[in-house]
Amino acid sequence: MNITLRIWRQQNGDASGKFVEYRVKEVSPDMSFLEMLDVLNENLTVRGEEPVAFEHDCREGICGSCGFLINGVPHGPRRGTTVCQLHMRFFKDGDFLTIEPWRAKAFPIVKDLVVDRSAFDRIIQAGGYISAPTGSATEAAAILVPKEAADTAFDAAACIGCGACVAACPNGAAMLFTAAKIRHLNALPQGQPQRDKRTLNMVAAMEREAFGSCTNHGECEAVCPKQIPLEFIASLNRDVIRAAWRPHREPLAVVGAPSHPAHEDV
Numbered sequence: 236m237n238i239t240l241r242i243w244r245q246q247n248g249d250a251s252g253k254f255v256e257y258r259v260k261e262v263s264p265d266m267s268f269l270e271m272l273d274v275l276n277e278n279l280t281v282r283g284e285e286p287v288a289f290e291h292d293c294r295e296g297i298c299g300s301c302g303f304l305i306n307g308v309p310h311g312p313r314r315g316t317t318v319c320q321l322h323m324r325f326f327k328d329g330d331f332l333t334i335e336p337w338r339a340k341a342f343p344i345v346k347d348l349v350v351d352r353s354a355f356d357r358i359i360q361a362g363g364y365i366s367a368p369t370g371s372a373t374e375a376a377a378i379l380v381p382k383e384a385a386d387t388a389f390d391a392a393a394c395i396g397c398g399a400c401v402a403a404c405p406n407g408a409a410m411l412f413t414a415a416k417i418r419h420l421n422a423l424p425q426g427q428p429q430r431d432k433r434t435l436n437m438v439a440a441m442e443r444e445a446f447g448s449c450t451n452h453g454e455c456e457a458v459c460p461k462q463i464p465l466e467f468i469a470s471l472n473r474d475v476i477r478a479a480w481r482p483h484r485e486p487l488a489v490v491g492a493p494s495h496p497a498h499e500d501v
């Protein structure tokens with residue numbers, strides 16, 4: 236099949252960019268979208284032109300490096316699929332595809348389809364970890380994890396940090412990403428000691444970046460290649476209220492009982 240691509244070319248963040256049209260011939264339906272771009276880049280290199288810059292690493296949908304807009308949709312038309320896992324059989328011969336980088340203030344353009352997503356790293360640095368003793372490996376069953384908590388944490392941990400949620404959001408909000416990263420650890424027993432601090436610090440870090448605010452559009456969930464659900468945003472909002480309220484909580488007073496500090500609920 237033959238495909239026409241209209242690709243955003245921009246030398247760096249300071250230069251102005253423009254769309255450039257390319258024809259890619261004899262594309263195999265078994266190629267991934269990135270392999271089709273590899274073919275284009277090989278042709279460009281042979282012609283002495285500069286190849287199109289795009290990010291990739293695992294090409295298996297697990298690292299979160301790849302991602303751009305195809306006809307305005309982050310990661311293209313297939314639900315729950317990264318561009319590295321998107322195959323050309325889902326397109327038609329003669330298709331005309333517009334490819335451009337994530338458009339979000341918090342993700343400045345580095346070159347062509349590559350954007351700087353280090354704002355995500357700074358959110359993780361603010362609390363996306365647990366503190367545990369180092370040394371020899373602990374017994375796997377030393378801390379029992381309820382099945383429901385393990386399943387929730389696993390679902391949240393599926394977020395690969397690709398940034399599609401931010402690119403799809405009309406406000407450029409990073410709530411789905413932040414909610415997934417916080418939920419992953421807040422769901423687990425090992426995440427409880429730092430739960431409140433983690434929640435407040437990661438939300439504060441998100442707000443320091445150039446992301447917009449969440450207004451419940453739901454575009455993020457629709458384009459997320461890992462299908463992270465909106466309910467994680469709801470649970471983040473509950474965790475924020477809980478964390479902000481807890482320091483002001485009065486000790487539990489039971490008539491006739493000795494006075495003790497209130498138990499922490501989890």
Ligand code: SF4
Pocket residue numbers: 393394395396397398399400401411412415455458459460461462463
């Ligand atoms: S929530 Fe989904 S779209 Fe957003 S960064 Fe994580 S995997 Fe990507």
Ligand code: FES
Pocket residue numbers: 290291292293294295296297298299300301302317318319320395
């Ligand atoms: S290259 Fe790793 S998720 Fe696409």
